Every structure is written in structure tokens, then in C-alpha cells.
Amino acid sequence: MQSCSVDQRPPSLEDADDIASAVQDRVVVAMSGGVDSSVTAGILAGEGYDAVGIAMRLYSTPQESYTKSCCSPDDLFDARTVADSLSIPFYVANYEDAFRERVIEYFVSEYRRGRTPNPCVACNDHLKFDILLQRSLALGASYLATGHFARIDRSGDVPKLLRGVDRNKDQSYFLFGLPREALGRILFPLGGMTKDEVRDIARTMGLETAEKAESQEICFVGGGDYKAFVAKLLSEQERTPGRIVTTSGEVLGEHDGIHNFTVGQRRGLGLSYHEPLYVKAIRPEDGTVVVGGRDELAARGLVAERCNWLSFDRPNGPIECQVKIRYAGEPVPCLLTVGADPTTAFVEFEETQRAVTPGQAAVFYQGEEVLGGGWIEEPRS
Ligand SMILES: Nc1ncnc2c1ncn2[C@@H]1O[C@H](COP(=O)(O)OP(=O)(O)OP(=O)(O)O)[C@@H](O)[C@H]1O
Structure with a gap:
């Protein structure tokens, strides 16, 4: 036991x-x-x-x-x-x-x-x-x-x-x-x-x-309908409607609020296209949702902010460890560099990862031990 x-x-x-x-x-x-x-x-x-x-x-x-x-x-x-x-x-x-x-x-x-x-x-x-x-x-x-x-x-x-x-x-x-x-x-x-x-x-x-x-x-x-829950709490002005565009700038449609989207999402985009499309990025400043093919979702790393470290204050150099970027999923090997300000972390994956989602947690492990973690700010390609 x-x-x-x-x-x-x-x-x-x-x-x-x-x-x-x-x-x-x-x-x-x-x-x-x-x-x-x-x-x-x-x-x-x-x-x-x-x-x-x-x-x-x-x-x-x-x-x-x-x-x-x-x-x-x-x-x-x-x-x-x-x-x-x-x-x-x-x-x-x-x-x-x-x-x-x-x-x-x-x-x-x-x-x-x-x-x-x-x-x-x-x-x-x-x-x-x-x-x-x-x-x-x-x-x-x-x-x-x-x-x-x-x-x-x-x-x-x-x-x-x-x-x-x-x-x-x-x-x-x-x-x-x-x-x-x-x-x-x-x-x-x-x-x-x-x-x-x-x-x-x-x-x-x-x-x-x-x-x-x-x-x-x-x-x-x-x-379980979190979109309806969020929509109810957002005012009309806060719903940020906008356009759905491909990574090359082609406008594919419009949507009525960025809160309906998550990076990596495929279903519910309401688009017909010659290949499956996924949300690659969301731009709150103008309400744009950027979509791309499966391969376009791949990231080589990420930046995490507001990190909390359980195993050290600030390591002397980069650390080989594993990172988990969503709850459902196994930790994957990466190189972790903690910034001069240790609340920022820079991560390079050993193999590219898909759908690195801003707002989700990046949690670092060395085997069984949780080193700490932070909040994903952005993927790095
Ligand atoms: N409303 C609450 N009041 C007190 N403790 C809570 C409450 N919600 C969660 N917890 C505590 O946090 C733990 C983990 O919460 P989580 O919601 O992940 O639980 P869970 O796996 O569904 O566990 P449980 O079977 O105990 O509900 C719980 O086991 C409990 O100790």
C-alpha cells in the first residue's frame, strides 16, 4: 500500500x-x-x-x-x-x-x-x-x-x-x-x-x-458547461468577438467571444476546411482566434511565470527534468532554466509538444519529486 x-x-x-x-x-x-x-x-x-x-x-x-x-x-x-x-x-x-x-x-x-x-x-x-x-x-x-x-x-x-x-x-x-x-x-x-x-x-x-x-x-x-458559466459572468463588452484566421492570415469566419476557445481545441470551431484545424493562439487585444493544422501546434518550449519552487530557491544552472503541461498527460523530458528572477522559467522540451496552453500549469518533476511549477505564459516555437 x-x-x-x-x-x-x-x-x-x-x-x-x-x-x-x-x-x-x-x-x-x-x-x-x-x-x-x-x-x-x-x-x-x-x-x-x-x-x-x-x-x-x-x-x-x-x-x-x-x-x-x-x-x-x-x-x-x-x-x-x-x-x-x-x-x-x-x-x-x-x-x-x-x-x-x-x-x-x-x-x-x-x-x-x-x-x-x-x-x-x-x-x-x-x-x-x-x-x-x-x-x-x-x-x-x-x-x-x-x-x-x-x-x-x-x-x-x-x-x-x-x-x-x-x-x-x-x-x-x-x-x-x-x-x-x-x-x-x-x-x-x-x-x-x-x-x-x-x-x-x-x-x-x-x-x-x-x-x-x-x-x-x-x-x-x-x-459541466463552463463556457455558458463564463458567458453568464462576462458583460456584453467583455465577450470579445472577433475573427478566426489561419496562421497565414486567411479569414475563415467569425466568432462571438474568445472565452469559447482554448489553445489546442479542435471541436466546435464551426469551420469547414480541407484539413482538421486546431486553435493555435488567441489574441485578446482584437479578439482574433488563430487556427492551424496539427503540425502547426508544435512548440519547442515554453515560458512560465509566477513560479513556485519546492525543491530549491534558484538552481545554479539549467536542470534536466520532466515537465507536465496539462493534468491529463505524462511528464516529458525537458531542460529547465530558472530566470534571474526565479518566478520566471524557460523550458526546452526534448521533443516538441503540441498545444502548449497559456494559463495552464507547467509542473516540473525529477522522477517522483515535484520540483515546483508555474503558469504557462506562452509557447516558444
Ligand atoms: N469543500 C471542501 N471542503 C473540505 N475539503 C475539501 C473540499 N473540497 C475538497 N476538499 C479536500 O481536498 C481533497 C481533494 O479535493 P478534490 O476535489 O480533488 O477531491 P476528490 O478526489 O473528489 O476527493 P473526495 O473523494 O474527498 O471528494 C479532498 O479529498 C478533500 O480533503
């Missing part, structure tokens, strides 16, 4: 020198009402931690979307039911204002700028591992635990963030922006397990949520 070379499990109470003080180690478990955080709570309570469940209410859910998102009344009810069955205290924290400012407004503003946002990273950075972590420490907790599939290696002087063992579930991509200091205060008890193992544990523990379906990708977009 866990990788033997890595001490990624929370410190075991059996190892504690002073059991009496260790049993009082408080851990706040972020409980979404899903199976992963339920099992997280079950494991930690079972290990003797003074576990406290907290569910964050992040947005108000339209009735038709109940049970499909993490903060619907049904989910809060499920989280409370699991906490009750584990006999741990449970609270709901209302973070709707912070979520609107830090996640939803960012999400919409990125589309306004012709970029493709990653709200899960923003939620981790600003809600879970900032506001909720601070709240947890203020409540006297030593740790905040979540059901993320990622590991923290505590065997060295400083904790390292590692990929989750279950490669289909690995969520380390969403965690590159955590403050380095936070790693010492976070527990990911599921990182060494597969999803099947997590469900088995949930069944063995008799948890209400054992068979609960996976949550949808973008929790606050009811029904």
Missing part, C-alpha cells in the same frame, strides 16, 4: 516517544463529503489522532446540481454523517467570499484574457493550503490532512512533495503552488494507495461514502 523507500505516511503514533502527548496531536481533516476525504479521516482517527473534520462551503449550489459537486447540501450532509460515524467533531466553514474572489473571479478573468485557467490549483493555493491551513493551525492542529493522491517524503531534512502512487489519480500537478513551509504541516494519507484500495478501506470501515461517484472536474460549474 505504500512505497517502502519513502516515509510518506504521517508520523505514526506507535513511533512517538511520548505517547501521552502524541495522542493529543490534533489534525484537521478537510472533508468534502467524498470517499477520499472520508477515508483520510477514518485512517487518522483510527491511528489515534485528535481528528476534527471541516467542510468548506465554497459556493451556493443550484438545486439541479446537488450531489455532483463538493459543497452541495448533500455533500455536507455526507461529510457530517461520516464524521459522526467516526465519532469526530465536524464543522462547516463558510469561505464563499474568498472562493469567489480567489477562484471564480480568476477563472473568469483568465478566459477574458484568452487563457485557459486551472481553478483546482487556485483553490489549493488560496483556500485549502492557505486559509484552511491557517484556520487549522489556529485551532491548535499540528496538521491539515486532505484526500489528495500525492505524497510527502519526510525522511530528509526538509519535506519533499512526491507524486501519488496511483498514476491514474496522481494529483501532485495541482499542488505545485503550495508554500514550501506548508509541506511540514500537511498530511496526504492516501498518496501511497490506489483508488481501489481507498474504496476497499471505505467498505471495511463501513463508511457511508464508500460507493460514492467521483466528483466532476470543475466543481462550481453546474452541469
Whole structure:
């Protein structure tokens, strides 16, 4: 169930020198009402931690979307039911204002700028591992635990963030922006397990949520239609209609808003052409969407901004590592050069990559370890 070379499990109470003080180690478990955080709570309570469940209410859910998102009344009810069955205290924290400012407004503003946002990273950075972590420490907790599939290696002087063992579930991509200091205060008890193992544990523990379906990708977009969601929040002037042109400047059509496009997109362009076309670039200044054939999407590298480094402050020279440029996809070999200002990174891929999408995260790995990451500013051809 866990990788033997890595001490990624929370410190075991059996190892504690002073059991009496260790049993009082408080851990706040972020409980979404899903199976992963339920099992997280079950494991930690079972290990003797003074576990406290907290569910964050992040947005108000339209009735038709109940049970499909993490903060619907049904989910809060499920989280409370699991906490009750584990006999741990449970609270709901209302973070709707912070979520609107830090996640939803960012999400919409990125589309306004012709970029493709990653709200899960923003939620981790600003809600879970900032506001909720601070709240947890203020409540006297030593740790905040979540059901993320990622590991923290505590065997060295400083904790390292590692990929989750279950490669289909690995969520380390969403965690590159955590403050380095936070790693010492976070527990990911599921990182060494597969999803099947997590469900088995949930069944063995008799948890209400054992068979609960996976949550949808973008929790606050009811029904999954994010374009309609964004369109509703953009004013008429912000929709930026414009032309669809080829890379050689041929005008192929018009569109009614750049928020409807993502670099790499093929479907839904509404064009008929002699070869399949993909969005290559989006120009917010005049609303132009540039399209090209498959080969025209290839980039030799990228520039990333607002980088956060977990494994170093600033390396002395270029580093051979791997980069993941979208959640769905494996890390690919690259040469990473961190700029004089270390919040900027320059990346050269070993082999060209298609659809390098501004606004998405570029996350750097060396094997299992997450070195850090940043936000894709632009591809380099
Ligand atoms: N609204 C919330 N309140 C408290 N914690 C949350 C909330 N949403 C997510 N989390 C925490 O973040 C973790 C990862 O969230 P994500 O939405 O990626 O979960 P998931 O894989 O669907 O997990 P789960 O099965 O626990 O819902 C959860 O396991 C949980 O610990």
C-alpha cells in the first residue's frame, strides 16, 4: 500500500516517544463529503489522532446540481454523517467570499484574457493550503490532512512533495503552488494507495461514502458547461468577438467571444476546411482566434511565470527534468532554466509538444519529486 523507500505516511503514533502527548496531536481533516476525504479521516482517527473534520462551503449550489459537486447540501450532509460515524467533531466553514474572489473571479478573468485557467490549483493555493491551513493551525492542529493522491517524503531534512502512487489519480500537478513551509504541516494519507484500495478501506470501515461517484472536474460549474458559466459572468463588452484566421492570415469566419476557445481545441470551431484545424493562439487585444493544422501546434518550449519552487530557491544552472503541461498527460523530458528572477522559467522540451496552453500549469518533476511549477505564459516555437 505504500512505497517502502519513502516515509510518506504521517508520523505514526506507535513511533512517538511520548505517547501521552502524541495522542493529543490534533489534525484537521478537510472533508468534502467524498470517499477520499472520508477515508483520510477514518485512517487518522483510527491511528489515534485528535481528528476534527471541516467542510468548506465554497459556493451556493443550484438545486439541479446537488450531489455532483463538493459543497452541495448533500455533500455536507455526507461529510457530517461520516464524521459522526467516526465519532469526530465536524464543522462547516463558510469561505464563499474568498472562493469567489480567489477562484471564480480568476477563472473568469483568465478566459477574458484568452487563457485557459486551472481553478483546482487556485483553490489549493488560496483556500485549502492557505486559509484552511491557517484556520487549522489556529485551532491548535499540528496538521491539515486532505484526500489528495500525492505524497510527502519526510525522511530528509526538509519535506519533499512526491507524486501519488496511483498514476491514474496522481494529483501532485495541482499542488505545485503550495508554500514550501506548508509541506511540514500537511498530511496526504492516501498518496501511497490506489483508488481501489481507498474504496476497499471505505467498505471495511463501513463508511457511508464508500460507493460514492467521483466528483466532476470543475466543481462550481453546474452541469459541466463552463463556457455558458463564463458567458453568464462576462458583460456584453467583455465577450470579445472577433475573427478566426489561419496562421497565414486567411479569414475563415467569425466568432462571438474568445472565452469559447482554448489553445489546442479542435471541436466546435464551426469551420469547414480541407484539413482538421486546431486553435493555435488567441489574441485578446482584437479578439482574433488563430487556427492551424496539427503540425502547426508544435512548440519547442515554453515560458512560465509566477513560479513556485519546492525543491530549491534558484538552481545554479539549467536542470534536466520532466515537465507536465496539462493534468491529463505524462511528464516529458525537458531542460529547465530558472530566470534571474526565479518566478520566471524557460523550458526546452526534448521533443516538441503540441498545444502548449497559456494559463495552464507547467509542473516540473525529477522522477517522483515535484520540483515546483508555474503558469504557462506562452509557447516558444
Ligand atoms: N469543500 C471542501 N471542503 C473540505 N475539503 C475539501 C473540499 N473540497 C475538497 N476538499 C479536500 O481536498 C481533497 C481533494 O479535493 P478534490 O476535489 O480533488 O477531491 P476528490 O478526489 O473528489 O476527493 P473526495 O473523494 O474527498 O471528494 C479532498 O479529498 C478533500 O480533503
